[in-house]
Amino acid sequence: MTENSGLIVTNISKSYGPTRVLSDVSIRIRPGEVVALIGHNGAGKSTLLRSLSGAEVPDQGSISVDGDDTPFGSPRDATAAGIACVYQELSLIDELTVAENLFLGDEQLSGPLLNRRLMNRRADELCAEYGIAARGTDTVRALPVAQRQLLEVARAISRNARYILLDEPTTALEQDQVEGLLAVIRRVTKERGVGILLVDHKLDEVFAIADQIVGLANGNIVLDGSITEVDRGAVIDAIVGDHDLVADGPHEEAEPLSAETLAEDEASRAERFGEPALVVSGLAGNNLDGVDLTVRAGEILGIYGLVGSGRSRFLRTVYGAEPMAEGTMSLYGVPYSPKNPGQAIAQRVTFLSEERKSDGFIPQMSSLENVTLPVLSRYTSAGLLSAKKLRAAATEALSGVRIRGNAEAPITSLSGGNQQKALFARAAIQRPRVLLLDEPTKGVDIGAKREIYGIIRDLAHNENVAVIVVSSDEEELMTVADTITVFRSGSCDGVTYAQGHATAPMLRELAWTDSDAA
Numbered sequence: 001m002t003e004n005s006g007l008i009v010t011n012i013s014k015s016y017g018p019t020r021v022l023s024d025v026s027i028r029i030r031p032g033e034v035v036a037l038i039g040h041n042g043a044g045k046s047t048l049l050r051s052l053s054g055a056e057v058p059d060q061g062s063i064s065v066d067g068d069d070t071p072f073g074s075p076r077d078a079t080a081a082g083i084a085c086v087y088q089e090l091s092l093i094d095e096l097t098v099a100e101n102l103f104l105g106d107e108q109l110s111g112p113l114l115n116r117r118l119m120n121r122r123a124d125e126l127c128a129e130y131g132i133a134a135r136g137t138d139t140v141r142a143l144p145v146a147q148r149q150l151l152e153v154a155r156a157i158s159r160n161a162r163y164i165l166l167d168e169p170t171t172a173l174e175q176d177q178v179e180g181l182l183a184v185i186r187r188v189t190k191e192r193g194v195g196i197l198l199v200d201h202k203l204d205e206v207f208a209i210a211d212q213i214v215g216l217a218n219g220n221i222v223l224d225g226s227i228t229e230v231d232r233g234a235v236i237d238a239i240v241g242d243h244d245l246v247a248d249g250p251h252e253e254a255e256p257l258s259a260e261t262l263a264e265d266e267a268s269r270a271e272r273f274g275e276p277a278l279v280v281s282g283l284a285g286n287n288l289d290g291v292d293l294t295v296r297a298g299e300i301l302g303i304y305g306l307v308g309s310g311r312s313r314f315l316r317t318v319y320g321a322e323p324m325a326e327g328t329m330s331l332y333g334v335p336y337s338p339k340n341p342g343q344a345i346a347q348r349v350t351f352l353s354e355e356r357k358s359d360g361f362i363p364q365m366s367s368l369e370n371v372t373l374p375v376l377s378r379y380t381s382a383g384l385l386s387a388k389k390l391r392a393a394a395t396e397a398l399s400g401v402r403i404r405g406n407a408e409a410p411i412t413s414l415s416g417g418n419q420q421k422a423l424f425a426r427a428a429i430q431r432p433r434v435l436l437l438d439e440p441t442k443g444v445d446i447g448a449k450r451e452i453y454g455i456i457r458d459l460a461h462n463e464n465v466a467v468i469v470v471s472s473d474e475e476e477l478m479t480v481a482d483t484i485t486v487f488r489s490g491s492c493d494g495v496t497y498a499q500g501h502a503t504a505p506m507l508r509e510l511a512w513t514d515s516d517a518a
Contacts, residue, residue, distance in 0.1 A: 004067035006030040012061030029195040036206040039216035041472040053085035054078035084156035085165040099123035099136035146177035163195040171308030201306040240508040265498040273299040277466030283327035292494035302481030310490040319351040320344040350432035354439040367407040368394040397425040417448025474504040
């Protein structure tokens, strides 16, 4: 192996406005090696991957591939240099076949026509090689998530990728599926000499497969060494610290709260807020196992956790969009087990999705129309809809969240922050008893965030709504939530930490150490 072989990143930095996301980051992925990239939420991992895949252009620094300096201006440039990225949101097209996905953009032709026989045969061979239980003619929609992950890896290898970037590939997998995927990754690196950059927060997986480990914190490299020379304590120490740069030494560990303090906080919580609104006990389901949680009327309960910890899946289960296998839920003392979102809405449980553009609103409709969709029956009499009453209700709801822009134009004409506020207006018009919020300020500016925090507080503290907020941003939770609980590996013990007692290092330590021990 030559001295300049490998995917070598040298001193790259990236800022978004005044926020510096990566600062002089250097990393090397050698052929036949797995480098694990770890870090807390917002550490800069995704930005680094986007820079290596050509989706982002660093402000400074250089990237070279096997000795060739390679300025990436687009994902196509990265692909041409032998780099492939498999993101959490898989890029496969459900409606196409396995073969069509494998050869998308690289179609095999026979004269002017597609050579489907050749594509299907090669797809069958790749599926057999990588343990994918499918044939080239099968549609991708029918494949489970684990098989899709393997298909993405197979596609990258079939296109002669020399370096593969894997972004949390095991997040949605069961344990046996995880083992199968890791086995494929090992084989690809050792037999084909492919270099792998693996973003992963599960330390057991990292220590099982990685050759090198790199830790990011606040956009800085804080850990870089051989997996055989780094222990788990050092890894957690580097990740958890509340620091800008800790390469020169360990952080001061977060002091655990005493049992007495936790008991006092719980007693204060019961006095400050109303009756238990949603009580969850022993909940298990799709990658959830042992969730205990209570939120009270008028309380904003924040949920923190790493990617794949079960935070969003829990909200969808409460909303009836995911099945509940075991456990119980009650809503204001009455058993609650919605089989679908319609049943949840009927009991005044409302959900705002993380992905507003894909499943939050209907883009062709105006803000006025989107706001009133869930409550049309309220303004219908003898089969006739009162457009006047509906318009008045929607206008009042939008006024309450201070929408800026034309409410009668398609909702997509509004800024991201105003789109999100429109969804809050839709939630408010449903008069919810429990409001479930998944990353409620994703993709909005600082000003809109501040307004959304005010809307959340008003709904909880003035309208007595029980609010659950899932967020990857520790600072956001410590700003808007009254109490915070932590999810790890699909479970939650129900312990809450009061505003003022929760700190970013403490939340990170709880999320990392317990997820690893689970």
